[in-house]
Every structure is written in structure tokens, then in C-alpha cells.
Amino acid sequence: MLDDVLDQAAVPAPERPPESAQDSRRDGRVEAERVADGYRELADRERPRVAERRVVVEIETDRGTTTCRYYEAEGARNGVVMVGGTGGGFDTPGRDLYPRLAKDLSDDRISTLRIQYRHPTNLVESAVDTVLGTRYLESQGVSAVGLVGHSLGG
Structure with a gap:
């Protein structure tokens, strides 16, 4: 749960993950890219919106x-x-x-x-x-x- 919240912000990353990296927690492809200040930014691709139970x-x-x-x-x-x-x-x-x-x-x-x-x-x-x-x-x-x-x- 906390990981999903933290995914909304930049997090420290020593290395770029392989291109084929998948994040199974979110049912979608994840692309990681290194940015100039040494942080990595996660950008979701083709992730469905959350079905709200409310x-x-x-x-x-x-x-x-x-x-x-x-x-x-x-x-x-x-x-x-x-x-x-x-x-x-x-x-x-x-x-x-x-x-x-x-x-x-x-x-x-x-x-x-x-x-x-x-x-x-x-x-x-x-x-x-x-x-x-x-x-x-x-x-x-x-x-x-x-x-x-x-x-x-x-």
C-alpha cells in the first residue's frame, strides 16, 4: 500500500531498471527513467483507473x-x-x-x-x-x- 503512494513521487534510484521491468501491483506497464538530479520518476502506461467502491x-x-x-x-x-x-x-x-x-x-x-x-x-x-x-x-x-x-x- 505505501509503495503505491510513494510511486506518485520521485524516489531515489541508484540504477536504471531493465526495460522489461514490470510492476505487477498495478496491472500496467511501468517505464522508469533517470532524471538529472539522480532520482527516478515512474510513469504509468496503460494503467486502468481504480474502480471505486464508495x-x-x-x-x-x-x-x-x-x-x-x-x-x-x-x-x-x-x-x-x-x-x-x-x-x-x-x-x-x-x-x-x-x-x-x-x-x-x-x-x-x-x-x-x-x-x-x-x-x-x-x-x-x-x-x-x-x-x-x-x-x-x-x-x-x-x-x-x-x-x-x-x-x-x-
Whole structure:
């Protein structure tokens, strides 16, 4: 699971792997290339997008409705709230990074709630949405909640 997350960033590589190298974890061809600063960058080719196992959750408040995507892990006592940056929406960061991470966490019995901020450029309202997401996970039986954030959400 952690390897898939780290694959989104450059990682140290002493040597270039052979051209035929395959990464069976991701059902796709992987091309590795050495870059000038001594790091290698992994670029996926022909990798299918992650099939999301989720439900849409709308949290209603007097401030408005916060839309979320909930990835429930059966019997989970741990959960994660994932939030993006000022771009809003569900596609940041890295388009399918959060859905892939949510799937991996679900496989490890950790429920995940991805939040679409109501007002992604307003720090106070975004913080309110994050707290509401945490409370939602607690209402689903999750007793320990972690936070994963990108940009403004981090």
C-alpha cells in the first residue's frame, strides 16, 4: 500500500531498471527513467483507473451541504479523512491518488471519507467541513481518525 503512494513521487534510484521491468501491483506497464538530479520518476502506461467502491454522503448543516465519498471498510475501527486544496472537487491531488489510497486502506480495514469542500478557498469553512467529516466517521463506529491533506487541506 505505501509503495503505491510513494510511486506518485520521485524516489531515489541508484540504477536504471531493465526495460522489461514490470510492476505487477498495478496491472500496467511501468517505464522508469533517470532524471538529472539522480532520482527516478515512474510513469504509468496503460494503467486502468481504480474502480471505486464508495457511496456518496451528503452532510447537511445550517452552513450548507458538504458532499463526500465514503469508502467503508467492514468492521473498521480506524478511519481517514482525505481533503484536497483550493481547487475543490474530488480530482486533486493526482487525479486517482486518493481513490487508490482509499481502496488500499479499505483492504486494510480502514474506512475513508473524501471531502469536497463547500468553499475551497475559505480556510474556516474548509476546517468546518473537515471536522464534520471526522464526526461522520465517528458516527459510523470509527474510534480513531487520521487526516490526509493536500495543499490547503494539508
